[in-house]
Amino acid sequence: xxxxxxxxxxxxxxxxxxxxxxxxxxxxxxxxxxxxxxxxxxxxxxxxxxxxxxxxxxxxxxxxxxxxxxxxxxxxxxxxxxxxxxxxxxxxxxxxxxxxxxxxxxxxxxxxxxxxxxxxxxxxxxxxxxxxxxxxxxxxxxxxxxxxxxxxxxxxxxxxxxxxxxxxxxxxxxxxxxxxxxxxxxxxxxxxxxxxxxxxxxxxxxxxxxxxxxxxxxxxxxxxxxxxxxxxxxxxxxxxxxxxxxxxxxxxxxxxxxxxxxxxxxxxxxxxxxxxxxxxxxxxxxxxxxxxxxxxxxxxxxxxxxxxxxxxxxxxxxxxxx
Amino acid sequence: xxxxxxxxxxxxxxxxxxxxxxxxxxxxxxxxxxxxxxxxxxxxxxxxxxxxxxxxxxxxxxxxxxxxxxxxxxxxxxxxxxxxxxxxxxxxxxxxxxxx
Numbered sequence: 001x002x003x004x005x006x007x008x009x010x011x012x013x014x015x016x017x018x019x020x021x022x023x024x025x026x027x028x029x030x031x032x033x034x035x036x037x038x039x040x041x042x043x044x045x046x047x048x049x050x051x052x053x054x055x056x057x058x059x060x061x062x063x064x065x066x067x068x069x070x071x072x073x074x075x076x077x078x079x080x081x082x083x084x085x086x087x088x089x090x091x092x093x094x095x096x097x098x099x100x101x102x103x104x105x106x107x108x109x110x111x112x113x114x115x116x117x118x119x120x121x122x123x124x125x126x127x128x129x130x131x132x133x134x135x136x137x138x139x140x141x142x143x144x145x146x147x148x149x150x151x152x153x154x155x156x157x158x159x160x161x162x163x164x165x166x167x168x169x170x171x172x173x174x175x176x177x178x179x180x181x182x183x184x185x186x187x188x189x190x191x192x193x194x195x196x197x198x199x200x201x202x203x204x205x206x207x208x209x210x211x212x213x214x215x216x217x218x219x220x221x222x223x224x225x226x227x228x229x230x231x232x233x234x235x236x237x238x239x240x241x242x243x244x245x246x247x248x249x250x251x252x253x254x255x256x257x258x259x260x261x262x263x264x265x266x267x268x269x270x271x272x273x274x275x276x277x278x279x280x281x282x283x284x285x286x287x288x289x290x291x292x293x294x295x296x297x298x299x300x301x302x303x304x305x306x307x308x309x310x311x312x313x314x315x316x317x318x319x320x321x322x
Numbered sequence: 323x324x325x326x327x328x329x330x331x332x333x334x335x336x337x338x339x340x341x342x343x344x345x346x347x348x349x350x351x352x353x354x355x356x357x358x359x360x361x362x363x364x365x366x367x368x369x370x371x372x373x374x375x376x377x378x379x380x381x382x383x384x385x386x387x388x389x390x391x392x393x394x395x396x397x398x399x400x401x402x403x404x405x406x407x408x409x410x411x412x413x414x415x416x417x418x419x420x421x422x
Binding site: 022026029030033050136137139154177178179180181182184185188189190191192193194196208210211212222223224 | 327328329330331332333334335336337338340344347348380381383384387395396397415418419
């Protein structure tokens with residue numbers, strides 16, 4: 001397990017003042033913040049930078065880290081224990097890559113647990129007082145497919161969290177949760193798993209687990225809230241003359257009518273064929289006119305006949321002759 | 323065969339909105355900070371009432387968390403973080419339209 005040198009990550013010396021750390025952090029945040037950065041590894045870098053900043057900017061955490069770091073170097077660079085690595089993550093399963101929760105939650109949770117434990121110990125030494133604290137809520141991001149939202153699939157989530165044991169040492173706890181995704185969930189929405197956050201203390205209830213949902217990119221649909229948009233390829237004669245064509249939807253193939261005189265970019269709405277809900281979202285079909293290749297003699301002749309029949313100059317608005 | 327409990331997740335918007343206290347915790351902030359967000363119209367309330375009773379839908383949780391993150395990461399005031407959030411949301415919406 002790799003020991004992270006927070007001073008190195010923030011590019012400051014060990015004796016750096018709080019002001020130095022603040023300045024270094026702001027400089028790096030501007031460079032690597034995933035919302036604004038173009039760097040390829042921005043997200044991973046920012047996670048390390050945030051983690052380092054969270055610890056070094058807080059006097060109490062910094063002192064604890066310095067002590068830990070000293071022990072590490074004293075033990076010839078052995079790992080300082082699992083608590084200092086990212087400790088909370090989900091993997092999507094079904095071949096999707098893991099999406100990582102913010103380390104922030106883990107680290108804050110860890111320090112809060114330590115504080116709770118200290119309080120609990122203090123209260124135990126003061127008999128006659130009861131002590132109960134509800135567990136902290138946890139938050140993570142989860143990537144699901146459009147199909148999961150449409151049908152409400154059950155997904156296995158690998159969850160790794162770090163908790164302090166009775167002696168205050170951080171321990172990695174692995175568990176798998178089988179979660180039923182609510183039907184019609186949309187990107188950006190949160191789902192709540194009651195009682196799946198951090199355990200409570202003194203008989204109090206556990207916190208909740210909040211998951212913010214993201215959709216995996218879909219090869220066919222673009223998603224806007226509950227509405228879906230799909231490009232529907234049509235032939236020039238289907239667009240010009242109108243007609244019935246088949247189109248796939250989330251629910252299966254349906255027949256739609258193309259209005260005569262349609263063109264590339266024409267938009268059709270299939271009401272209620274988007275994501276489920278009350279009311280359900282809509283499916284928008286954006287027509288894409290696809291021309292057959294002029295490979296055969298017959299096709300070439302047909303294009304020539306069209307050229308003669310249509311007398312069409314698509315560059316008229318540019319002020320040039322055909 | 324190994325049996326496994328299936329946990330039902332519920333949508334925050336449909337069934338279990340996030341309380342103001344939970345929102346503050348999820349943002350690693352105090353209740354007063356959420357009150358300021360509402361006063362500054364960064365978050366809108368669907369139902370008026372005492373701050374202690376406020377509840378929020380998913381969209382606002384993500385928004386509040388982002389404002390908190392931007393305030394912390396860039397050391398900017400609430401107005402600047404809210405403006406950045408508006409612009410970032412607009413960029414995300416435009417990118418979604420482009421299918422990127």
